Amino acid sequence: MSDAGHASPAVPRRRRALNLAYLGLVPSWLLMGFALLMPIMIVAAVSVSTRGAYGGFDWGFDLTGYRQILFNEGWTGEMEFTPQYLMIILRTLLLAAVTTIICLSLAVPVAYYIAQQPARRKSLMVYLVTLPFWMSMILRVYAWMIILGKDGPLPRFLEIFGAPQGLSLMYNDGATLAAMVYTYIPLMVLPVFASIEKLDGTLIEAAHDLYGNRWVTLRRVILPLTAPGIASGAILVFVPALGAVLEPILMGGGKQMMMGSLIQLQFGGGRNWPFGSAIAVMLLVFVMIVLIVLARRAALNEATT
Amino acid sequence: MSRRHDVKRYPGLGILSVAFFTYLYAPLLIVVIYSFNANRITGVWTEFSVKWYGSALNNSALMAAVETSLIVAGIATVVATTIALMAAMAIIRGKNLRFRRLSETVVNLPLLLPEIVLAVATLILFSLIGLQNGLLKLVIAHSAFCTPFAFLPIRARLQGMSLDFEEAATDLYAPRWTVFRRVTLPLIFPGLFSGAMLAFLISMDDFITSNMLASGGTTTLPVYIFSLIRAGTSPELNAIATLLIAASLVLATVALTLASRSAREPN
Numbered sequence: 124m125s126d127a128g129h130a131s132p133a134v135p136r137r138r139r140a141l142n143l144a145y146l147g148l149v150p151s152w153l154l155m156g157f158a159l160l161m162p163i164m165i166v167a168a169v170s171v172s173t174r175g176a177y178g179g180f181d182w183g184f185d186l187t188g189y190r191q192i193l194f195n196e197g198w199t200g201e202m203e204f205t206p207q208y209l210m211i212i213l214r215t216l217l218l219a220a221v222t223t224i225i226c227l228s229l230a231v232p233v234a235y236y237i238a239q240q241p242a243r244r245k246s247l248m249v250y251l252v253t254l255p256f257w258m259s260m261i262l263r264v265y266a267w268m269i270i271l272g273k274d275g276p277l278p279r280f281l282e283i284f285g286a287p288q289g290l291s292l293m294y295n296d297g298a299t300l301a302a303m304v305y306t307y308i309p310l311m312v313l314p315v316f317a318s319i320e321k322l323d324g325t326l327i328e329a330a331h332d333l334y335g336n337r338w339v340t341l342r343r344v345i346l347p348l349t350a351p352g353i354a355s356g357a358i359l360v361f362v363p364a365l366g367a368v369l370e371p372i373l374m375g376g377g378k379q380m381m382m383g384s385l386i387q388l389q390f391g392g393g394r395n396w397p398f399g400s401a402i403a404v405m406l407l408v409f410v411m412i413v414l415i416v417l418a419r420r421a422a423l424n425e426a427t428t
Numbered sequence: 429m430s431r432r433h434d435v436k437r438y439p440g441l442g443i444l445s446v447a448f449f450t451y452l453y454a455p456l457l458i459v460v461i462y463s464f465n466a467n468r469i470t471g472v473w474t475e476f477s478v479k480w481y482g483s484a485l486n487n488s489a490l491m492a493a494v495e496t497s498l499i500v501a502g503i504a505t506v507v508a509t510t511i512a513l514m515a516a517m518a519i520i521r522g523k524n525l526r527f528r529r530l531s532e533t534v535v536n537l538p539l540l541l542p543e544i545v546l547a548v549a550t551l552i553l554f555s556l557i558g559l560q561n562g563l564l565k566l567v568i569a570h571s572a573f574c575t576p577f578a579f580l581p582i583r584a585r586l587q588g589m590s591l592d593f594e595e596a597a598t599d600l601y602a603p604r605w606t607v608f609r610r611v612t613l614p615l616i617f618p619g620l621f622s623g624a625m626l627a628f629l630i631s632m633d634d635f636i637t638s639n640m641l642a643s644g645g646t647t648t649l650p651v652y653i654f655s656l657i658r659a660g661t662s663p664e665l666n667a668i669a670t671l672l673i674a675a676s677l678v679l680a681t682v683a684l685t686l687a688s689r690s691a692r693e694p695n
Contacts, residue, residue: 143604144522147514148531151575154511155534158572162549163541169552179555233448236441248449250684255452257680259633261650262669265657266455269462272661274469276458305455327436337438366542368636373657383544383636390548390640400552403545410542 163407170400180396188401208385212405215382218296219364222303226311226360227353229304234316235345249316256309264369267302268293271374294376302370310359318352319345350420358417362410382406456673463666480667490668493652500563500638500648501631504570505578508627511571512578513620517608520586536580538573546573547640554641562646569641570631577630578623585619586612618687625683629676 173185192212195205237248255263270277271292278290292298322345330340346353368383375381380388382402389399466477484490515535519528538546550569559565593615597607613620635650642651649672656665 144518144525147518147522148527150511151515151531151535154507154568154572154575155537158550158553158568159537159541159546160534162546162553165552165556166545166549229444229448232438232441233445235438236445239436239441246688248445251449251452253684254677254680255456257629257676257683258456259650259653259672259676261633261635261653261657262459262672263455265653265661265665265669266459268657269458269661269666270455305451308452324436341438362540362542366544368544369654383542386544386548387636387640390551396552399548403548406542407545410540414540 166400166403169396170404172397172400174395174397179393180400185397188395188397191395191398192401192405208402211380211385212382214296214379215365215406216409218300218303218381219361219367221300222307222364223311223357223361225300225304226308227315227357229308230311230315230356231319231346231349231353234312234319237312237316238319238322249313252309252312252316260306261369263306264302264373267298267305268373271298271301293374294379296375296379298374299367299370299379299381302374303364303367306370307360307364310363311356314352314356314359315349316352318349322348354417354420358414361413361417365409365413366406459666460670460673463663463670465663465666468663480663481671483664484667484671487664489647490649490652493647493649496563496566496646497632497649500566500570501628503567504574504631505624505628507567507571508574509578509582509620509624512575512582512623512627515575516579516582516586517612520583536576539576543573543634543636544640547637550637551640560643562641562643565641565643566638566646566648569637570634573634573637574627574630577626581619581623581626582616583619585616589615622683622687625679629679 168182169180170188171184171186172180173183173187175181190202192208193204193206194202196202237245237252240248269275272278273289273291273293275292278286278292281290282288326344326348327340330344335343366383367381368387371379371381371384372387375384382405386399386402386406389395389402463480464476464478465473466479467474512535515531518525519532519535522528525531547569550565550572554565593611594607597611598604602610633650634648635654638648639651639654642648647655653665653668656662656668
C-alpha cells in the first residue's frame with residue numbers, strides 16, 4: 124500500500140494535528156447532551172413504560188400512556204372512549220393557531236406603520252415593542268388576571284353597559300387567549316418589522332404605477348415580500364403557544380387545560396409519569412411538524428427572494 | 429410628495445398603532461396603580477398608600493426567593509455565556525470543522541423545544557441519577573436553556589466582524605491566545621454583554637423549569653410569585669410586581685442603549 128498522503132503533489136497534505144476548534148465545542152456538547160438530549164430520550168422511554176406503584180414509573184414496555192389519551196379503563200376493565208384528553212389536544216392546537224393569527228393580524232399593520240416613521244421615532248417604537256419582553260412573563264399574565272377578574276377594570280367597565288355585577292371574565296378559553304396574545308405579540312412584531320423594513324419602497328410605487336390599488340399592492344407585493352418575516356414570527360409565537368403552561372393554569376383554571384398544563388399536572392403531583400411523558404412526546408411531535416413545514420418554507424422564501 | 433397621495437401610506441394605521449401601544453402598556457400601568465391602593469382588596473380603591481411596598485420589602489420569604497433567583501441566574505449566566513462564547517468561536521472561526529451545522533443546531537435546541545418538555549425531561553433525569561441538591565439542579569437546567577440566548581448575539585457579532593484585526597495581530601506574531609484576549613474579546617464585547625444580559629433575564633424569568641425542579645429552600649422569585657397569585661391577588665403582590673417592572677425597565681434600558689450604541693460603532 125502506498126502512502127495516501129504522498130499520492131498527489133497537487134493536493135496539499137491534510138494536517139493531522141488536533142483541530143483546536145473542536146475543543147471549543149466540547150462544553151456545549153457535554154451540557155446539551157447531559158441536560159437536553161439524554162433527558163429527551165428518557166422522556167420517550169418513560170412514555171412507553173409502566174406507571175410506578177408510588178408515582179414515578181417502572182421500566183418496561185407498555186403503551187398505556189398513549190392509550191390513555193383516547194381510552195379510559197372502566198370499572199370492569201373494558202376500554203371506553205373518553206374524548207377529554209383529545210379535547211385538550213384540540214384546544215391546544217386551536218388556541219395556539221388563533222393566538223398566532225391574532226398576533227399576525229395586529230403585527231403586520233403596526234410593523235408597517237413603525238417602518239414608515241422617521242429614524243428617531245422608529246427606534247423609540249421598536250424599543251417600546253421590545254420592552255415588555257423584558258418584563259417578567261408571570262407578571263404580564265398576572266396583569267390580565269387583575270383586568271379580567273372580579274372587581275377588575277374590564278368587568279367594571281362592562282357594568283356601565285348593563286353587564287351583571289360581580290362579573291368575572293376569568294377561567295375560560297377567551298381569558299387564556301387574551302393572556303397568550305398579550306405575552307407573545309412582541310415576538311411577532313419584531314421579525315415582521317425587520318422584513319418590512321428591508322422592503323424596497325420602489326416596488327410599492329411600481330405596483331401603484333401599474334394601477335394596483337392599496338389592497339392589491341398589499342396582497343400581491345407587500346405580503347409576499349415579507350413572507351420570511353411572517354413565517355419566523357409565526358414560529359416564534361406558535362411554538363411557545365403550543366407549550367403554554369402559565370396562561371392555561373392561571374387564566375383557564377382547572378377545567379380549561381392545554382397540553383402544557385396537562386403535562387405540568389401529571390408531573391407536578393407525581394400522578395402519572397408515563398401518561399405525562401406521552402403527552403410531552405406528542406407536543407414535541409407537533410412542534411417538530413411546525414418547524415419542519417414553516418422553517419422549510421421560510422428557507423425557500425429566503426432563497427428565492 | 430403630499431401626504432394624501434403617498435401610495436405607501438395606508439389609512440388608519442396610526443390609530444391602530446396608538447391602540448396597540450396602549451394595549452401593550454395599559455395592563456402594566458394598572459398593576460402599578462393598584463399597588464398604591466390602601467385597600468386590601470385589589471379592585472376596590474380607597475386611598476393612596478405606599479404601605480404595601482414596606483410590607484413587600486420586609487417579607488423574608490420574598491427576599492429569600494430573590495436571593496435564590498440571583499444566585500441561580502448569576503451562575504447560569506456565567507456558565508452559559510462561557511460555553512456559548514467557546515461554541516461561537518469554534519463554529520464561526522474554526523477551520524475545517526465537521527458537524528458545524530449540527531453543533532449549531534444542538535446549541536440552539538432549547539429555543540426550539542417547548543420548555544415544559546425540557547422541564548419534565550430534566551426532572552426525570554435528576555430523579556433517575558438521584559441528584560438531590562436543589563440549587564445544583566436549577567443551575568444545570570438554567571445553564572442549558574440560557575446558552576442559546578447568550579450564543580445568538582455573540583455569534584452575530586463574530587460573524588459581522590472583519591477578520592482584518594485578528595489577521596494583523598497574527599502577522600505581528602501574536603500568539604493565538606493573545607489575539608483572542610487583546611483583539612477578538614474587546615471587539616465582540618457588546619455581543620458578549622447583550623448575550624449575558626439575555627441569559628440572566630431568561631433565567632430570572634423562568635417559571636416552568638424552576639417550578640418543576642423546585643424543592644424546599646430553592647424557591648425562585650417567579651415560583652414564589654406564582655404561589656402568591658395562587659393565594660389570590662393582593663396589594664402586596666402588586667407592589668412586588670411594580671418593583672420588578674421598575675427593575676426590568678432599568679435593566680432593559682441599559683442593555684438596549686448599549687446594544688444600539690455598539691451597533692452604530694463602525695468595526
